[in-house]
Amino acid sequence: MQFLPTTKKEMERRGWDRADIILFSADAYVDHPSFGAAVIGRLLEAQGYRVCIVPQPDWHGDFRDFKKLGRPRMYFGIAPGCMDSMVNKYTANKRLRSEDAYSPDGRHDMRPEYPTIVYTQILKKLFPDVPVILGGIEASLRRVAHYDYWQDRLRPSILVDSGADMIIYGMGELPTLDLCKLLEEKLLHGNTEREITLKDFRQVVHKYPVRQTVTLEAQDDVPRGITADDILLHSYEDCLANKRLHAENFRHVEEESNRLTPQRLLQPTADKMVVVNPPYPPMTTAQIDQSFDLPYTRLPHPKYKGKRIPAYDMIKHSVCLHRGCFGGCAFCTISAHQGKFIMSRSPESILAEVKKITQMEDFKGYLSDLGGPSANMYAMAGRDQSLCQRCKRPSCIHPAICPNLNTDHRPLLQIYKAVDSLPGIKKSFIGSGVRYDLLLHESKDERINEAARQYTRELITRHVSGRLKVAPEHTSDAVLRIMRKPPFRLFHEFKSIFDQINRQAGLRQQIIPYFISSHPGCSEEDMAELAVETKSLDFQLEQVQDFTPTPMTVSTETWYAGVHPYTGEEVASAKTQREKLRQRMYFFWYKPEERRPITESLTAMGRRDLLERLYGKDHGPVISSRTSVKNNKNSDRRKRRK
Numbered sequence: 001m002q003f004l005p006t007t008k009k010e011m012e013r014r015g016w017d018r019a020d021i022i023l024f025s026a027d028a029y030v031d032h033p034s035f036g037a038a039v040i041g042r043l044l045e046a047q048g049y050r051v052c053i054v055p056q057p058d059w060h061g062d063f064r065d066f067k068k069l070g071r072p073r074m075y076f077g078i079a080p081g082c083m084d085s086m087v088n089k090y091t092a093n094k095r096l097r098s099e100d101a102y103s104p105d106g107r108h109d110m111r112p113e114y115p116t117i118v119y120t121q122i123l124k125k126l127f128p129d130v131p132v133i134l135g136g137i138e139a140s141l142r143r144v145a146h147y148d149y150w151q152d153r154l155r156p157s158i159l160v161d162s163g164a165d166m167i168i169y170g171m172g173e174l175p176t177l178d179l180c181k182l183l184e185e186k187l188l189h190g191n192t193e194r195e196i197t198l199k200d201f202r203q204v205v206h207k208y209p210v211r212q213t214v215t216l217e218a219q220d221d222v223p224r225g226i227t228a229d230d231i232l233l234h235s236y237e238d239c240l241a242n243k244r245l246h247a248e249n250f251r252h253v254e255e256e257s258n259r260l261t262p263q264r265l266l267q268p269t270a271d272k273m274v275v276v277n278p279p280y281p282p283m284t285t286a287q288i289d290q291s292f293d294l295p296y297t298r299l300p301h302p303k304y305k306g307k308r309i310p311a312y313d314m315i316k317h318s319v320c321l322h323r324g325c326f327g328g329c330a331f332c333t334i335s336a337h338q339g340k341f342i343m344s345r346s347p348e349s350i351l352a353e354v355k356k357i358t359q360m361e362d363f364k365g366y367l368s369d370l371g372g373p374s375a376n377m378y379a380m381a382g383r384d385q386s387l388c389q390r391c392k393r394p395s396c397i398h399p400a401i402c403p404n405l406n407t408d409h410r411p412l413l414q415i416y417k418a419v420d421s422l423p424g425i426k427k428s429f430i431g432s433g434v435r436y437d438l439l440l441h442e443s444k445d446e447r448i449n450e451a452a453r454q455y456t457r458e459l460i461t462r463h464v465s466g467r468l469k470v471a472p473e474h475t476s477d478a479v480l481r482i483m484r485k486p487p488f489r490l491f492h493e494f495k496s497i498f499d500q501i502n503r504q505a506g507l508r509q510q511i512i513p514y515f516i517s518s519h520p521g522c523s524e525e526d527m528a529e530l531a532v533e534t535k536s537l538d539f540q541l542e543q544v545q546d547f548t549p550t551p552m553t554v555s556t557e558t559w560y561a562g563v564h565p566y567t568g569e570e571v572a573s574a575k576t577q578r579e580k581l582r583q584r585m586y587f588f589w590y591k592p593e594e595r596r597p598i599t600e601s602l603t604a605m606g607r608r609d610l611l612e613r614l615y616g617k618d619h620g621p622v623i624s625s626r627t628s629v630k631n632n633k634n635s636d637r638r639k640r641r642k
Helices: 008-013 036-046 085-089 115-126 136-140 158-162 173-188 198-207 236-241 243-257 285-292 310-315 334-338 347-358 385-390 410-420 436-440 446-462 477-483 488-505 524-536 554-561 577-588 592-605 608-615 625-641
Strands: 021-025 051-055 075-079 132-134 146-148 153-155 166-168 213-218 265-269 272-276 318-320 369-371 467-473 510-517 544-546
Touching: 021 036, 036 051, 036 075, 036 173, 036 285, 075 115, 075 136, 115 132, 115 136, 115 158, 132 158, 136 334, 146 554, 153 236, 158 166, 158 213, 158 272, 166 173, 173 198, 173 285, 198 213, 236 243, 236 265, 243 265, 243 334, 243 554, 285 347, 318 347, 347 410, 369 410, 410 446, 436 446, 436 488, 446 488, 467 477, 467 488, 477 554, 488 510, 510 524, 510 577, 524 577, 524 592, 524 608, 544 577, 577 592, 592 608
Parallel strands: 021 051, 021 075, 075 132, 132 166, 318 369, 467 510, 510 544
Antiparallel strands: 146 153, 166 213, 213 272, 265 272
């Protein structure tokens, strides 16, 4: 099985003198269904197109990596990576991360900041007459005006900053295929020698708009004109002047991203109009199977021989069962990119992929994950789809689980059973996060309740590798409401069940909760109460993070604007580094070096009750080991001076 060509020599081995489409990826080239460039490349290849991938091109010097394959016949595509480049590079405190998980040997220097912008500007300089189309999460979440945390400013659509000609947002398979079909029918007419010019491209997509794409048009020349069915957003300039207007925009963007009958969005920007065409309906099982069943090698390109790609190590023996997530967590970008509706693969497609994994040389019989954006949403959907057609809710489970939602875990149990019965499978683990509110939900159908109980027991006894990941995110119900997460009492309930099943089965497994500090609406006092609550549960927290504002989330818009996009209510946020560190320290209340600042803070707050619960009645600050060493050194110096 061949990899898609990455060099001129690899093209020549296939007998190609040129490519139809060239994809520039900011990730290393791993030919696997979890890597976006590989998915789109294989999909186009299956349609007969000659596709090349240039992974992590050098953006310095003479730009030879951008020139080496020449001009494509149709267009350049930009695939900036599986993660947002800035989240990939920097922590919430804007410090460089220790490694880039999607680069060989975790190297930092293989991708620029904002590769979408950098790559596009280089290509436009070298090939001004070739269309450039943006895809991937970086462009998808920046399709309209958005707050950029790393530059601390509101930026226009990435089409403006990059100079690209189109964005394909969300899951790119359907719009990519339809765009190529359109270009074939209207421009190429089967002529394998003809080149598509930028003028040709713009004329065609203006006359025949493709769903789930974004273009930049003259304000007086919007395709098919501005109609009553369109939603006209506040202009970029008005949003710059008034943060509340930007927050109001976000509500429309989120709602239309998660509707079955969405409307077109228009945003004036300078003398242009950003035109966001409505997304496609959720992919059918047949469509998503087609994407996962393509002939991937499931391996990194041979050019990386002897080098480690951390992200690949994590997923190479895992299987994604579905796309989409109806959780609607306020800080999460999954639904903004994949949508809230669950698109599930068929059992046949899943089992075929598992069989391929069992044939890998380094496979020892253990699947690292049978999951998805959430581990236990497979095959779940609204019972009455006519109600879903009218629904604008961004979450099907917040503030309460929708009575129309079918929460049946039986299809997932059948998948687990079928996978575990395959030759070569010793054990399959669930590495994705589990929504315990779905497991605890009381349905009117007792068969569904029994399936949830059965799933819970099977999960804990058969599919946990010693540690089960769940994400309560906080202990304060007020903060959890802003996060769109369930009340913390449900975590207590689930932990009790987890502990009980472990005792009954003679297991000694841990539950690993994830928590976030500095989220909008979270105060230092909330974090102190989190520390007390988690101490009472005997946790010393490991999986924690500071809130990082990323484009196109409720939390980010609330953090930036200071008001909630849906209610207009003012919401306070920790914004300075000092405020963030003072919240974060409560995660680590058990560390000696944090005791003094926590003691001082709680005393100033008047919360000596929390202080006693953390450190007991004798709660005076201790001398940390670091301070102790320093004092000993000073003592030694004094002795020497005497």
